[in-house]
Each structure stands twice: as C-alpha cells, then as structure tokens.
Amino acid sequence: MTEKGRKRDRPGGSAKGSKGGGDDGKPASKKQQRKAAMAAKTPYFSPKPSSSIVGIDVPLDRLMPQKRIELIAELSESILEDPATALTSSRTDVVPTTSKGNTKDQDTDTNEKQYHKTQSKMNKLFELASLSTNGHDAHAARLALLSLLAIFQDILPSDRIRLPTEAEMNVRVSKDVKKTWDYERKLLQAYQRYLQLLEKTWEDGKFGHRGLSDQTGPPTTLAATSIIALSQLLQTSYLFNFRSNLIQIVVRQANNHSSDDVRLACCHALSVLFTKDVQGEASLEAVRRMAKMVKERHNQQGGRGIHPDVMNTWLSLPLRIHEDEAMAAKIAAQVKKKRAKKSEEAKATQDIENEMKEGEATVDKLELAKNQADTLHAVILTYFRILKVQDGAAEQIDSKVVDSNLLPCALRGLAKFSHLIHLDAVVDLLEVLKKLLENGDRLSTDSCVHCILCALKTLRGPGRDTIPVDMKQYLIPLYGILPRIGIPTNESSLPSTNADDAQSNDEGKVIEEVIQCLDHAFLQRRELSSTRLAGFLKRLAGSSLHCMPTSSVPLLACTRQIASRYSSSSSSKIERMLENEEDIVAEGVFSPDAEDPEHSNSHATSLWELSLLKYHVHPKVAEQSSNMAEGKLLKLPGEAPSKLCAQMKRDAREGHIEQKPMWKKHPLDTTASSRKKSRRRQNQVRFITPRRTANWHLQTN
Incomplete structure (x- = not known):
C-alpha cells in the first residue's frame, strides 16, 4: 500500500524518473542536474542573444532607414540589460552541409566544429553611429550617438578605472578578479572609441558640409549633437578616465562664435562642473585651460576675442577659502610630504592613503584648500589682466567708447571674490577701479555700474577698517550714471523696429546692479550728509520718469x-521735498546739472515727479508714486526692490499687467449688513447685487 501511495503521489512516472532522470527512467547526469539548478535561479530578465536581434549580421547599407532605427533601439536595450556580454563578440555553431544542401549525419568521421563569429553589440552600435559605415544616414547616426550617450551615462562607474600592471597580471588571481579586469579593460576601450568618434564627427562637420568652401559656417546637426554629447559626459563623468580630453574640447568650444547652441551647451556644462566638483581638481584644470585661452586670444589683432559667456561660468565657482588659509594648508601639505620622503614606511603609507582616497567619497580638506587657492589665483590673475588691458587702452585711445566685452564679467567676478584676496591686492584693485571711473564717459553704462558695485563690495570686505578710502569718489560716479539708465546705448546694432526691446534689455541688465549699489551706499552704511541724500532722492525720482515700467x-x-530709513534723523529736510514748491522756503536755486550731489541744492525744490507718475498707465508705477507721496512704508519683504525687479521682469516677459477689479454697489442696496458682506466677498466677482426683499412676496394680507 505504501509503495502504491508513493507512486501515486509522484506524477510523471517511476521513482527513479522523479529524481531528474530522462524519459527512459535512467538517473540524470550531473550536467543535467546543474542545468536544472541554474534554471531554478533565472534572473528577472533574459538578455537577447545576438542571433535574436534582426539585422545584426546584415550590412547596414542594405537596411532601410526604419530598420536601422529599430536596430538601434534593440541594440541599446540589449546592451543596458547585460553590458558585460555586449562588449564581447559571440560565436555560434555552424552545422556543415553537403553539396546537395542536406545536413550531414552527426556520426561522421570528422569531429571538428565550425564557428561563425558575430561582432559585439557595442561595435555594431558604433558602426551605426558613423556615417562612413551606416550608409551615410545622418538621422540614424545622430540617434546612435545619443543612444551611446545614454548607455555610457548609465554603465560608467563614478570613479577612475586603473588597469592592472604587468606585474599584477603575472600574479595568479581568481576567476572573478580576472573577469572584472577584462570587463573594465573592454569598457575603457569602448569609452575611448566613443570619445574619438565624437571628436571626429565634430571635426568633419563643424563648418557645415565638406563641399562648402566657407570655413566660417554653422556646424551640421550631427556635429552639434556630438559636442552636446561631450558636454553631457563632462557633467556626469568628470571623475572617470579621459577627463582632460573632455575638458580640453569643451573649453575650446565654449568660445564658439558660429553656433549659439554649442556655446551655451559647453558653458552650461562648465558651470555644472564647477558646482558639482567637491574636491576641486577638475575645476582647477578647467579654470587653468580657460585662463590660458583668455591670455592667448584676448589681445589678438584681427582675431575673435573671448565671449562673455565663457567668463560668466566662473561665477559658479564655490570658492570659500581665503588666501591666508590656503597658504597655511600648502605649508602643512609640504611638511607632510617632506616627512613621507624621509622614511620608506611613511612613503608606503602615503601611497596607500592616496589610493584609498580615490575610492572613498570623503573630501581631503588640505587638498581642497590647495585646489581652491590655485583656482582663486588663476581667476583673480585673469581678472586683473583684463582690467590692466582696459586701463591701458583708456589712456592711449581718445574715443567715446573704449570698452571690452569682458570688462563687466571681470568686475562682476571681482565683486564676488574680492573678500578672498589678499589686502595688498585689494589696494591695487581699488586704485585700478578709481582710474577706470575717471574715464567713465568712455565706458558703457553696464561697465560703469559694475565698476562702482565692485568698489562698494570690496570696501565692505575684510579691509574696510584698515583701508582709508573716501566713499565720495564712488558716490559721485553713481550719481552721474543714474540718468543714463533709461537711455538705450549705441552699442546694440538693432533696427528701429526693435528699439523698445533694446532699451528694455539694456535696463534689465543694469537695474539690478544699480539697486545693489544704492543698497551698499545708503542702507548698509550710514550717510551723514543730508544734502547728498536729498540729491540722490531727487535724481532717482527724475530717472524714474523716462525709464520703462520694469525699471521705474x-x-x-x-x-x-532710503527715504523711510533717514526720515527719523532728517525728517524736516526730506519731508519738505514732498511739499509744494510754493510752500518751500530755501536759499538758492536747484542745479540739476551739478556733478556733485552736495552742490545741487536739492532742498530748494520738491519731488514734483511723483505727481506725474501718479497718473502713469502702469498701475504699479502709480501705486509706488502715490505711496511715496503719502509717506507710506514698504511692506517688506513683498515690496523689496530686488523682488519687485524680478516680478516686473517676469510680467514684462509674459505680457501681464495686473488689473484690480472695480467693485460697484447696487444703487438700491444701502444697508449696513450688505456692506459688511460685500467686504467679506471681495474675492468673488459680482456684477449686480440683488435687492433684499426678504420674504415680502410670501406675506399675505
């Protein structure tokens, strides 16, 4: 009974067959048992073999364009599923056939097998990305380049790969270690081949098609795609191998004058690199290459200079270490290096520590301080070189505009990093800025405002107590530059139909810096001269008349x-300017053309500009002028000047003008309760308020 029960409980034949045996009842071999065990642990995906991908062995020039696109998609999916297999070529068995085409029996005398070698999936994708091998299909090549970009961004590790040396290769290691070495070597070779392909694609199409004789045309779409792919790799894989090659190409094309898309993509990649680089090594290498390019090309006669977007990327550098702290870090690093040289044990320990730091995610503070110090030195040296060249040009050439497109960038960068430089360099910087402001009529409005802002920020730095500088030499140029805010410059070569756009663009670049200058001059410090203060208030009110609403x-x-801050100390003099001119008793006459605000005698006039701005077409301008005339305070932080500037720019870009709804009562509704309810329902739009008849229609006589 037990034997029958056991047999009945085991479906599939006899007891021997249930142990993994075949149909004939024989016990299964060890190979079959191993296959059954491996089949029980199948992964959640099954990589596609090369033989299952349609068209992988067919020449690419014979495929239709749609078939090439489908092949790119299948290859990309298969590579992402199993990168290790996709980097190696595969072999498939070929069954020999007779001359009649029939298959030979397996019991032939020859035991030799024939193999057909299939190229790897990665190599096939490389052929699809090259115009010379895919039948000159530019669309398919572009899709293949972008697919390779997504693949490498996904499979590349976050640290560098160090290939084993010959001595390490001769050492006997396990199969897993050898397999890892083979995979890293093939991955590095494939990545190098991809970078070479991108560079070759750019060189072939950077001036358009090959048949064109003009060497200054815009690049082809495929060439622009290759540079954008290189910039994306720099953002994500700046810690991997071949970083220097990426930085060299991206820095060189960040100054591209033939394509705005290429230049903006490279500049954005450099800004992201400066922001994400924690250790500072890649940032230092990129800054040194950029500084070298600026030095070589800034003063070339008849050649193209440096675009301002290249210099503006340095504003993304997170420099936080002062030069004195960096000098102390350098001395400590040198002492540590000398100690390591004296003893072999210390040297071996230092080598091991350096190798461990490469794999760790921690930040070495000494190395970070050294890198930031070298980066700051290169940046400040380049900025000073631009200022010196500008100062020399202003002294030699007598013209109305002797301005460089890099001068505002250098001044903006110096204003940001001036608190990190040495005190001696601060004195030299202030001297150069003073000479530039003496020739302010030769500079553009943007350059003058940046020059004043740089000086004011530098004076608020660490050397504000030790450097005896009179603020008057920077406030007088600021007073003279205010009427030029709303006037479009002659530098923008735009047609007359776009005159309003040119004026708004010029004002948008300058107004934020002007607000910062006024904040540093009157809000972050105390102005003791009421005459100078009144002159600035009168000049600001007059400048608001001819400016666009985004600046007014x-x-x-x-x-x-400014008026609300100084109203307590000099209330009589400031409030007197808000009265009628007939009620003002003062000595002298107002001089609007005076260069010094203290000589303008602004107390002899009133702010009559507010009465005109009160009827401005823009509701925001009318609201601000009315509130100032009534002496109301700002509702901070909602009405902060910087916040209002950003809001007005956004409204002007979107074409939005805020309009307040006009609430009108029904002429027959005069009850007090209805007034209270109408106040509660201010957010609801009601055109007609119905009469309140209560329940009179239900009453009966």
Missing part, C-alpha cells in the same frame, strides 16, 4: 526705502 517700479521702491 524698483527705482521708486528703492527711493521709498
């Missing part, structure tokens, strides 16, 4: 903020 609103808000 923040200027009026800044004027209100």
Whole structure:
C-alpha cells in the first residue's frame, strides 16, 4: 500500500524518473542536474542573444532607414540589460552541409566544429553611429550617438578605472578578479572609441558640409549633437578616465562664435562642473585651460576675442577659502610630504592613503584648500589682466567708447571674490577701479555700474577698517550714471523696429546692479550728509520718469526705502521735498546739472515727479508714486526692490499687467449688513447685487 501511495503521489512516472532522470527512467547526469539548478535561479530578465536581434549580421547599407532605427533601439536595450556580454563578440555553431544542401549525419568521421563569429553589440552600435559605415544616414547616426550617450551615462562607474600592471597580471588571481579586469579593460576601450568618434564627427562637420568652401559656417546637426554629447559626459563623468580630453574640447568650444547652441551647451556644462566638483581638481584644470585661452586670444589683432559667456561660468565657482588659509594648508601639505620622503614606511603609507582616497567619497580638506587657492589665483590673475588691458587702452585711445566685452564679467567676478584676496591686492584693485571711473564717459553704462558695485563690495570686505578710502569718489560716479539708465546705448546694432526691446534689455541688465549699489551706499552704511541724500532722492525720482515700467517700479521702491530709513534723523529736510514748491522756503536755486550731489541744492525744490507718475498707465508705477507721496512704508519683504525687479521682469516677459477689479454697489442696496458682506466677498466677482426683499412676496394680507 505504501509503495502504491508513493507512486501515486509522484506524477510523471517511476521513482527513479522523479529524481531528474530522462524519459527512459535512467538517473540524470550531473550536467543535467546543474542545468536544472541554474534554471531554478533565472534572473528577472533574459538578455537577447545576438542571433535574436534582426539585422545584426546584415550590412547596414542594405537596411532601410526604419530598420536601422529599430536596430538601434534593440541594440541599446540589449546592451543596458547585460553590458558585460555586449562588449564581447559571440560565436555560434555552424552545422556543415553537403553539396546537395542536406545536413550531414552527426556520426561522421570528422569531429571538428565550425564557428561563425558575430561582432559585439557595442561595435555594431558604433558602426551605426558613423556615417562612413551606416550608409551615410545622418538621422540614424545622430540617434546612435545619443543612444551611446545614454548607455555610457548609465554603465560608467563614478570613479577612475586603473588597469592592472604587468606585474599584477603575472600574479595568479581568481576567476572573478580576472573577469572584472577584462570587463573594465573592454569598457575603457569602448569609452575611448566613443570619445574619438565624437571628436571626429565634430571635426568633419563643424563648418557645415565638406563641399562648402566657407570655413566660417554653422556646424551640421550631427556635429552639434556630438559636442552636446561631450558636454553631457563632462557633467556626469568628470571623475572617470579621459577627463582632460573632455575638458580640453569643451573649453575650446565654449568660445564658439558660429553656433549659439554649442556655446551655451559647453558653458552650461562648465558651470555644472564647477558646482558639482567637491574636491576641486577638475575645476582647477578647467579654470587653468580657460585662463590660458583668455591670455592667448584676448589681445589678438584681427582675431575673435573671448565671449562673455565663457567668463560668466566662473561665477559658479564655490570658492570659500581665503588666501591666508590656503597658504597655511600648502605649508602643512609640504611638511607632510617632506616627512613621507624621509622614511620608506611613511612613503608606503602615503601611497596607500592616496589610493584609498580615490575610492572613498570623503573630501581631503588640505587638498581642497590647495585646489581652491590655485583656482582663486588663476581667476583673480585673469581678472586683473583684463582690467590692466582696459586701463591701458583708456589712456592711449581718445574715443567715446573704449570698452571690452569682458570688462563687466571681470568686475562682476571681482565683486564676488574680492573678500578672498589678499589686502595688498585689494589696494591695487581699488586704485585700478578709481582710474577706470575717471574715464567713465568712455565706458558703457553696464561697465560703469559694475565698476562702482565692485568698489562698494570690496570696501565692505575684510579691509574696510584698515583701508582709508573716501566713499565720495564712488558716490559721485553713481550719481552721474543714474540718468543714463533709461537711455538705450549705441552699442546694440538693432533696427528701429526693435528699439523698445533694446532699451528694455539694456535696463534689465543694469537695474539690478544699480539697486545693489544704492543698497551698499545708503542702507548698509550710514550717510551723514543730508544734502547728498536729498540729491540722490531727487535724481532717482527724475530717472524714474523716462525709464520703462520694469525699471521705474524698483527705482521708486528703492527711493521709498532710503527715504523711510533717514526720515527719523532728517525728517524736516526730506519731508519738505514732498511739499509744494510754493510752500518751500530755501536759499538758492536747484542745479540739476551739478556733478556733485552736495552742490545741487536739492532742498530748494520738491519731488514734483511723483505727481506725474501718479497718473502713469502702469498701475504699479502709480501705486509706488502715490505711496511715496503719502509717506507710506514698504511692506517688506513683498515690496523689496530686488523682488519687485524680478516680478516686473517676469510680467514684462509674459505680457501681464495686473488689473484690480472695480467693485460697484447696487444703487438700491444701502444697508449696513450688505456692506459688511460685500467686504467679506471681495474675492468673488459680482456684477449686480440683488435687492433684499426678504420674504415680502410670501406675506399675505
């Protein structure tokens, strides 16, 4: 009974067959048992073999364009599923056939097998990305380049790969280690081949098609795609191998004058690199290459200079270490290096520590301080070189505009990093800025404002107590530059139909810096001269008349903020400017053309500009002027000048003008309760308020 029960409980034949045996009842071999065990642990995906991908062995020039695109998609999916297998070529068995085409019996005398070698999937994708091997299909090549970009961004490790040396290769290691070495070597070779392909594609199409004789045309779409792919690799794989090659190409094309898309992509990649680089090594290498390029090309006669976008990327550098702290870190690193040289044990320990740091995610503070110090030195040296060249040009050439497109970039960068430089360099910087402001009529409005802002920020730095500098030599140029804010410059070569756009663009670049200058001059420090203060208030109100609304609103808000801060100390003099001219008793006459605000005698006049701005077409301008005339305070932080400036720019870009709804009562509704309810329902739009008849229609006589 037990034997029958056991047999009945085991479906599939006899007891011997149930142990993994075949149909004939024989016990299964060890090979079959191993296959059954491996089949029980199948992965969640099954990589596609090369033989299953349609068209992998067919020449690419014979495929239709749609078939090439489908092949790119299948290859990309298969490579991402199993990168290790996709990097190696595969072999498939070929069954020999007779001359009649029939298959030979397996019991032939020859035991030799024939193999057909299939190229790897990665190599096939490389052929699809090259115009010379895919039948000159530019669309398919572009899709293949982008697919390879996504693949490498996914499979590349976050640290460098160090290939084993010959001595390490001769050492006997396990199969797993050898397999890892083979995979890393093949991955590095494939990545190098991809970079070479991108560079070759750019060189072939950077001036358009090969048949064109003009060497200054825009690049082809495929060439622009290759540079954008290189910039994306720099953002994500700057810690991997071949970083220097990426930085060299991206820095060189960040100054591209033939394509805005290429230049903006490379500049954005450099900005992201400066922001994400924690250790500072890649940032230092990129800054040194950029500084070398600026030095070589800035003063070339008849050649193209450096685009301002290249210099603006340095504003993304997170420099936080002062030069004195960096010098102490350098001395400590040198002492540690000398100790390591004296003893072999210390040297071996130092080598091991350096190898361990490469694989760790921690930041070496000494190395970070050294890298930031070298980066700051290269940046400040380049900025000073631009200022020196500009100062020399202003002294030699007598013209109305002797301005460089890099001068505002250098001044903006110096204003940001001036608190990190040495005190001696601060003195030299202030001297150069003073000479530039003496020739302010030869500079553009943007350059003058940046020069004043750089000086004011530098004076608020660590050397503000030790450097005896009179603020008057920077406030007088600021007073003279205010009427030039709303006037479009002659530098923008735009047609007359776009005159309003040119004016708004010029004002948008300058107004934020003007607000910062006024903040440093009157809000972060105490102005003791009431005459100078009144002159600035009168000049700001006059400048608001001819400016666009995007500039008038923040200027009026800044004027209100300055007036409210000094109203307690000099209330009589400031409030007197808000009265009628007939009620003002003063000595002398107002001089609007005076260069010094203290000589303008602004107390002899009133802010009559507010009465005109009160009827401005823009509701924000009218609101700010009315509130200032009534002496109301700003509602901070909602009405902060910087916030209003950003809001007005966004509204002008979107074409939005805020309009307040006009609430009108029904002429027959005069009850007090209805007034209270109408106040509660201010957010609801009601055109007609119905009469309140209560329940009179239900009453009966």
